[in-house]
Amino acid sequence: MPAMAGLLLIAHAPLASALKAVAQHAFADSGVPLQALDVEPDTSFEDIEAQARSLLQRLGVEEALVLTDVFGATPCNVAQRLGDAQRVRVIAGVNVPMLWRALCYAAEPLEALAARAVAGATQGVLQLPMPHNSVS
Template identity: 55%
Template sequence: MNGILIIAHAPLASALRQCALHVFPDAGSALAALDVEAHTPPEQTLEQARQLQQQLGMPHTLVLADLFGATPSNVAAKLVDGIHSRLLTGVNLPMLMRAICYRHESLESLVSRAMMGATQGVVSVAATAPQNQSRRTSHDQDQHDHQQ
């Protein structure tokens, strides 16, 4: 099984963990979160991340960070080795949920599934007019409202 460590700007990491545990309460031992505070030195954050990774006690760890190039991802990049741990940035809730669902698979498979969850979880939803409102007039050639 793989451990999952979220490293993100405070309070995002803890909030994502809480959301995930709401759906998957049994995943608590495999899921850790590190909220990076604004004025915490990166060295201190790295040490906290190492401790959390060690506490997970898993042979492999997927590290999820919020924003590429920011302190959380820079710290996470120093934490991962590419063999026993991997890093994905741009964490979102669909990515995390997918990672939890497939945490029993190989690390490579987990990375792939988490990335698919992240991208497939972003959906453009067509806006619809509230009921009982008149239909808007437009000069579009298509006279039909399309709803999904």
């Protein structure tokens, strides 16, 4: 059985820390290595990348899934510099269902874990019907 993957959240402040708090609230005993990097607007790209690489190392795992908020934005651009397709996968568009799915399946191979995380994200977005008795 492969070793558990770690998770690194990189997002605009304070989203990464908030997602980490939600993860720890719902899965306090998961044992999944989890780090968060809040990207502040006045931090240089180089400093953000250095912080991300440090957090990736602090996970202490051979494989990691990096979840970031918006494709094309600084957090995602930094995350893409970390990815190598063998040991680090990057997914943009993080949401709570994606994160929870990743926590649940962190022991799966990295490719399967990434697929499950994306499925969790898309399956977790639903337009809910309005109740019949709603008042305008």
